Amino acid sequence: MSNDANVKGIRSVIFSSSLGTLIEWYDFYIFGSLAVVISENFFPAGNPTAAFLSTLATFAAGFIVRPFGALFFGRLGDLIGRKYTFLLTLVLMGGSTFLIGCIPSYETIGALAPILVLLLRLLQGLALGGEYGGAATYVAEHAPANRRGFFTSWIQTTATLGLLVSLIVIITVQSSMSKAAYADWGWRLPFLLSIFLVVVSIVIRMKMHESPLFSKLKKEGKTSTNPLKESFGNKANFKMVLLALFGVTMGQGVVWYTGQFYAQSFIQKTCNVDSVQSNMWIGIALLLATPGFVLFGWLSDKIGRKYIMMAGMLLAILCYRPIFTKIYEVCSVTDKQELVDKLKITEQHSLLAKSTADSVITYDTLRTYADGTTLSILKKQTLYADASKNTSPEIKKTVTLNSDAKYPIIGLIFILVLFVTMVYGPVAAFLVELFPTKIRYTSMSLPYHIGNGVFGGLVPFIATRLVDSTRSSAGAAPSDPLAGLWYPIIIAALCFVIGMIYLKNKNDEDVMD
16 A cells, blocks of 8 residues: 555544544533533522532543443453444443433422433543543554654544533534523533534444454454453553553643643632633633644654653643732732722622512622723522521622733643643553553553543542632632642642653554554
């Protein structure tokens, strides 16, 4: 076969694998991107912080079950093949996402709503546990040895692009309707629309051929009869599994989710920035930084995987607090509020909804500062016929920053995502090179999904919980808004030390036997 045909073939493989994986990441992360609105619709009203933490816990549950999906689908992939296994995961993911958009609200079906959300979220996690390992293995087994980092890095872009697509869809839906319509039913559209993306990807994947290396093993009768036993019962192979987890993927996981998801949560919840504005700025930063995955994947073919990944972790460890401090300073309106008397501001008060007893009353106060920044203070309270039941109103503050804040925020998020590209770009090639073909799907999937699903997926919940623990009372400002960063910093630091001591800087070593 000519070189041009080889290049065309690998491009087709990358496109088919990446499109399906991107859609699965979109399905998985649309939940996180809509965490705030999900907390308002599927959990009890009255304590927005508790509802948001419950949503993050449900979000994290999808990550925690990913290792189980890795074991189940990894074993399946090593027994019957890569193609049909990640075709199955695509159908499972798409169906779960669509059904989340169909679940009635808490007000309609009560406690059944969060239970159904949790069950579907668990199915999403199981599906994703089987998807990534299959796609990365499939591409790597088609790629030439000296370009494996470059070709597999395209799969690495799909996680960030999936998040980016989710943000684009959300922004488009929000901008196309009123706030009331979006809060009522519009937020469901990103979930429902995913079914069309899944159908397109299924059609494309049905035309794919099995991995040539796996086909060769199957033809020779050398496929594994017990992938789980050979992966984790073999001492030498299990040692590689542990090294992959504690030397790379747990650190890579916390860097990925801090640089993208926690940054989004931090800006929206801790800094109270308007979600449309913050999503737009995060989306721009993601778009600008995404080529870094391919750059560092390509560079890993030249100089090796280890030092690029370790450098990304070290930079994250050293720079997280300064970067998030700067984000907080740019987003904060505390100083503006203290200088109200010295600023020319306008303030409007609106009664949005008045009620009779046992219903809701809502007030909105909009402050407009001299620099163009606006602060919306929404007060919502349920009034009971029995006055003794009335409690303090729920207060939600949302800041819309002036345009001068755009470039600093985008630049800071870009740097955070650049750290992500350094640790994530080369990791697929690194993982597939650790394990033999007959048990590769199973062996690489487990450490990847424990590192990302457990250590990484818990970042938004643990970090938000740590920040919340510094509040003196419910609704009070946190005394340390950066407290949440200690979790990813400590995990990344441990991984950096282990990786620097025990990892080898493999470079284009052909272990694909």
